[in-house]
Amino acid sequence: MECERVSVAGDGRHFEAVIVSPVFAGLSRxxxxxxxxxxxxxxxxxxxxxxxxxxxxxxxxxxxAFRG
Incomplete structure (x- = not known):
């Protein structure tokens, strides 16, 4: 999947990710x-x-969301 940015934090089994992709345009959450x-x-x-x-x-x- 095409992504411009992916950031992941976690403990090895549980993770939180921010995924930025133009593929998401027009799609629901x-x-x-x-x-x-x-x-x-x-x-x-x-x-x-x-x-x-x-x-x-x-x-x-x-x-x-992340300007600044």
Missing amino acids: VQRQQRVNAVLREHFETEALHALSMRCLTPEEFAV
């Missing part, structure tokens, strides 16, 4: 998370990744 989940599905299935909290933004939304 749920649709955006479904796109990311589809990419990460194999990691969830092998239990390498237990929990992921994500904030999925377009580049424009990121510029507004």
